[in-house]
Amino acid sequence: MALKELLTQVGFDELLPYLEKHELEHLDNLYAFRETYDILRNMEPANNFEGKIFVEWHGGEWEDEEKWIGVSPMHDCTWEEDLAKEIVVADDVHISKIEIAMHCLWEITYWGFSPDERKETWQREFGPKVLNNKYEVALDKLEESIWKHQTPRRLRSRGRQGERCVRIEFPIRWNLERKNRSKRKREYRQDKREEYLRKMAARENLVRMLSAEGSTSRRSDVEFLLNVQYGRQYDYHSVTQDTGSRLAYILESMTQYQLFDLTKYDSAVIFIRCPSHCPLDETELEIFCKSVMQHLGYTNMLFGMQTEDYEKKEVKVTLLLNKR
Numbered sequence: 001m002a003l004k005e006l007l008t009q010v011g012f013d014e015l016l017p018y019l020e021k022h023e024l025e026h027l028d029n030l031y032a033f034r035e036t037y038d039i040l041r042n043m044e045p046a047n048n049f050e051g052k053i054f055v056e057w058h059g060g061e062w063e064d065e066e067k068w069i070g071v072s073p074m075h076d077c078t079w080e081e082d083l084a085k086e087i088v089v090a091d092d093v094h095i096s097k098i099e100i101a102m103h104c105l106w107e108i109t110y111w112g113f114s115p116d117e118r119k120e121t122w123q124r125e126f127g128p129k130v131l132n133n134k135y136e137v138a139l140d141k142l143e144e145s146i147w148k149h150q151t152p153r154r155l156r157s158r159g160r161q162g163e164r165c166v167r168i169e170f171p172i173r174w175n176l177e178r179k180n181r182s183k184r185k186r187e188y189r190q191d192k193r194e195e196y197l198r199k200m201a202a203r204e205n206l207v208r209m210l211s212a213e214g215s216t217s218r219r220s221d222v223e224f225l226l227n228v229q230y231g232r233q234y235d236y237h238s239v240t241q242d243t244g245s246r247l248a249y250i251l252e253s254m255t256q257y258q259l260f261d262l263t264k265y266d267s268a269v270i271f272i273r274c275p276s277h278c279p280l281d282e283t284e285l286e287i288f289c290k291s292v293m294q295h296l297g298y299t300n301m302l303f304g305m306q307t308e309d310y311e312k313k314e315v316k317v318t319l320l321l322n323k324r
Contacts, residue, residue: 003053004045004083006101012037015102016257022106028260031236031253032113033105038239039114040105045083053082055100056090069093071100074107079115082108114237133208135201142193200226206233206320210271210304217304222269224324231265231322234258238315243278246315247288254319255295262321267300269320274305278313300324 060067112118131137203226211219238246274280
């Protein structure tokens with residue numbers, strides 16, 4: 001049985017209980033797996049592609065190591081090619097096809113929850129570095145300084161002559177007991193500085209996105225995000241063929257496929273983006289906004305909207321939950 005055939009036989013709500021047990025630490029993003037599932041259901045497998053997905057036990061080599069079900073390979077090709085692969089289940093694996101579908105769904109989202117997000121992840125991780133604001137510039141300078149002055153020379157990797165040096169991170173934890181007090185304090189300050197710059201870089205990018213040209217929000221409306229105590233961001237996509245229910249699909253994601261503690265926050269920003277060639281119906285938009293306000297229950301909520309030029313008909317919604 002090919003992966004595509006398996007997904008047509010199993011509904012997302014059927015595998016959801018297995019996913020909730022498997023993804024205990026991230027129950028707030030179950031909606032993203034639902035979006036992925038619907039993308040895969042609407043996607044055609046690659047023609048004339050041959051490959052296999054092996055479902056087998058992993059681990060258990062050490063006395064205290066638990067065994068787990070692994071499905072692989074699923075990172076070496078496109079989603080269309082993954083859908084065409086035949087599923088091969090090991091003789092000692094005795095789980096239902098629903099659970100197999102869950103494991104395949106979980107594994108295929110390793111780099112992102114859509115083909116576009118997967119490309120963005122690869123670009124961010126392995127492509128040329130793009131510095132978008134002053135915080136990212138400062139962070140890059142700090143990392144460059146640490147690499148030049150604190151990384152042992154034998155662990156550095158350099159580019160070709162005339163190119164900028166390439167920084168490579170190694171999964172090495174230096175023994176703090178062997179460092180003197182001043183070096184430990186330096187590392188602590190550097191870690192705190194990196195944490196601050198990463199946080200502020202992300203917040204500045206958010207503020208710019210929310211107040212970009214064509215947005216109903218101005219920078220002064222959303223600049224408070226730079227100083228909130230803490231917050232979380234969630235991005236939704238309307239994976240539906242019915243253009244009249246795009247916001248209804250996203251509302252279902254928020255209310256039925258997302259588990260989180262709303263009491264941790266006291267305000268929210270909801271930003272809606274839609275394609276210029278397929279605008280939203282005013283009645284649908286009004287119902288969505290009222291439903292979100294009722295669901296979240298905060299007295300302080302800001303709604304923004306932007307019309308963009310992109311080919312797809314999907315609507316994108318960004319939800320920011322904040323603690324002031």
